[in-house]
Amino acid sequence: MKEFSVVIAGGGSTYTPGIVMMLLDNLDRFPIKQLTLYDNDADRQNVLGESLDILLKEQAPDITFHYTTDPEKAFTGADFCFAHIRVGKYDMREKDEKIPLKHGVVGQETCGPGGVAYGMRSIGPMVELIDLMEQYSPDCWMLNYSNPAAIIAEACRILRPNSKVLNICDMPVGTLRRMSQIIDKQPNDLEVRYFGLNHFGWWTSVKDKEGHEYLPQIRDYVAENGYLTQIEVDTQHMDQSWQDTHKKAKDLLAVDPRFLPNTYLKYYFYPDYEVEHSDADYTRANEVIDGREQEVFSTARTIIENETAAGSGFSIGSHATFIVDLARAIAFNTHERMLMIVENNGAIANFDDDAMVEVPCIIGSDGPETLSQGKIPEFERALMYQQVTVEKLAVEAYIEGSYQKFWQALTLSKTVPSAAVAKNVLDDLIEANQEYWPEFK
Numbered sequence: 001m002k003e004f005s006v007v008i009a010g011g012g013s014t015y016t017p018g019i020v021m022m023l024l025d026n027l028d029r030f031p032i033k034q035l036t037l038y039d040n041d042a043d044r045q046n047v048l049g050e051s052l053d054i055l056l057k058e059q060a061p062d063i064t065f066h067y068t069t070d071p072e073k074a075f076t077g078a079d080f081c082f083a084h085i086r087v088g089k090y091d092m093r094e095k096d097e098k099i100p101l102k103h104g105v106v107g108q109e110t111c112g113p114g115g116v117a118y119g120m121r122s123i124g125p126m127v128e129l130i131d132l133m134e135q136y137s138p139d140c141w142m143l144n145y146s147n148p149a150a151i152i153a154e155a156c157r158i159l160r161p162n163s164k165v166l167n168i169c170d171m172p173v174g175t176l177r178r179m180s181q182i183i184d185k186q187p188n189d190l191e192v193r194y195f196g197l198n199h200f201g202w203w204t205s206v207k208d209k210e211g212h213e214y215l216p217q218i219r220d221y222v223a224e225n226g227y228l229t230q231i232e233v234d235t236q237h238m239d240q241s242w243q244d245t246h247k248k249a250k251d252l253l254a255v256d257p258r259f260l261p262n263t264y265l266k267y268y269f270y271p272d273y274e275v276e277h278s279d280a281d282y283t284r285a286n287e288v289i290d291g292r293e294q295e296v297f298s299t300a301r302t303i304i305e306n307e308t309a310a311g312s313g314f315s316i317g318s319h320a321t322f323i324v325d326l327a328r329a330i331a332f333n334t335h336e337r338m339l340m341i342v343e344n345n346g347a348i349a350n351f352d353d354d355a356m357v358e359v360p361c362i363i364g365s366d367g368p369e370t371l372s373q374g375k376i377p378e379f380e381r382a383l384m385y386q387q388v389t390v391e392k393l394a395v396e397a398y399i400e401g402s403y404q405k406f407w408q409a410l411t412l413s414k415t416v417p418s419a420a421v422a423k424n425v426l427d428d429l430i431e432a433n434q435e436y437w438p439e440f441k
């Protein structure tokens with residue numbers, strides 16, 4: 001079998017060790033000859049790089065491993081770039097969450113004003129990353145799951161339409177795993193139909209390979225419990241805030257019981273509840289800094305201190321197998337069926353062709369082919385149109401440096417109560433993001 005050269009961009013990410021472990025666990029399906037971590041923060045990446053170097057020498061000595069801040073070294077000869085950068089890191093995530101909350105607005109990393117702010121920081125560096133990849137490895141594919149994926153995907157559509165970039169989210173994968181537990185199946189046994197935008201969508205069917213429809217059974221469970229299952233799904237998502245999110249799906253389902261909702265819809269359907277139940281001094285960023293970041297980096301330091309990974313290793317990021325499935329689909333033309341963020345072009349029959357939507361696709365060596373989801377009801381269509389317009393205005397505002405469009409984007413967000421509030425939030429966000437954003441006039 002062919003062996004691949006993979007670069008992980010955002011090598012210092014808390015997800016990097018879990019993804020490396022997952023790659024090691026899948027070498028029989030996706031053989032790797034070279035693995036490189038690339039980041040623009042050497043100090044952060046060095047800790048993970050040094051510890052993974054020790055681990056890989058012990059567990060996979062045949063893989064050539066590097067970690068670097070030099071793009072030429074990182075990208076030359078790469079077949080795949082797995083991208084999970086966080087522009088501004090947790091410091092800025094904290095601001096994205098806390099500034100809107102201070103104004104009584106949802107504070108979330110990908111939804112509402114916080115998501116747009118994160119998008120404004122990420123468009124430039126993501127485009128730069130794509131250009132570096134193409135400069136040093138013109139045939140390389142980028143599998144991007146850096147957030148905010150909806151805004152990044154729209155920016156790619158406009159600014160780099162011909163680049164080999166696939167945008168994907170793991171939320172539907174994680175929720176499908178929960179659904180499979182509810183009906184005592186394996187995720188691989190199930191095939192779904194789904195329509196929406198990233199972090200904004202609905203399942204319309206969950207069938208097994210024989211065609212039996214499980215949606216009514218799952219719906220009955222979700223109406224009582226949300227997606228909260230009894231089985232531990234993954235460690236960081238046992239945090240209280242995520243438990244609350246999975247439980248809240250019950251109230252999302254109540255709004256339209258025909259379809260199974262994506263949990264992120266809670267920020268749009270119940271923004272007042274979300275603000276009331278948030279602590280503006282301790283948000284999800286703080287929970288992650290005190291939890292996942294602390295755990296991953298202390299494990300890395302222990303490995304470095306002990307000069308061995310034996311007995312103190314990282315755990316497999318099991319949710320991340322979707323990345324291997326996607327890479328395999330491209331590499332081996334497997335025609336895997338996966339939800340991807342792609343240009344609509346008729347997949348949702350009564351929605352704009354040029355909208356970046358999340359729908360099931362068949363993925364082969366040439367990339368994704370969308371599967372038709374037919375017409376969607378007016379309620380969901382209207383919600384999606386409002387949200388996709390926020391995302392489009394945000395990208396236009398970035399390209400044109402337009403304060404007016406930026407203000408319109410926030411005013412249009414369903415999470416924001418008025419243009420006045422939108423302006424106050426925007427002005428505070430501009431102040432906080434001076435180091436990252438272009439000037440908005």
Ligand SMILES: NC(=O)c1ccc[n+]([C@@H]2O[C@H](COP(=O)([O-])OP(=O)(O)OC[C@H]3O[C@@H](n4cnc5c(N)ncnc54)[C@H](O)[C@@H]3O)[C@@H](O)[C@H]2O)c1
Nearest residue numbers: 010012013014015040041084085086125145146147169170
């Ligand atoms: N799409 C999904 O479903 C999904 C799932 C999980 C995580 N994510 C995303 O993955 C990313 C990483 O999350 P995290 O919590 O581990 O963050 P993190 O802050 O731990 O890691 C991000 C890394 O990116 C680096 N970075 C920032 N700008 C860069 C640039 N221009 N070039 C190279 N490296 C750069 C940072 O230095 C940091 O080491 C985030 O964007 C997060 O939202 C997405």
Ligand SMILES: O=P(O)(O)OC[C@H]1O[C@H](O[C@H]2[C@H](O)[C@@H](O)[C@@H](O)O[C@@H]2CO)[C@H](O)[C@@H](O)[C@@H]1O
Nearest residue numbers: 147169170171173174175234236237284288319
């Ligand atoms: O708050 P965080 O940083 O812990 O997570 C934010 C990410 O949440 C989603 O991904 C989850 C997924 O929903 C869950 O089932 C499991 O697989 O873990 C994932 C990563 O934490 C979301 O899709 C991402 O876009 C967010 O970055």
Ligand SMILES: [Mn+2]
Nearest residue numbers: 149169170171
């Ligand atoms: Mn996501």
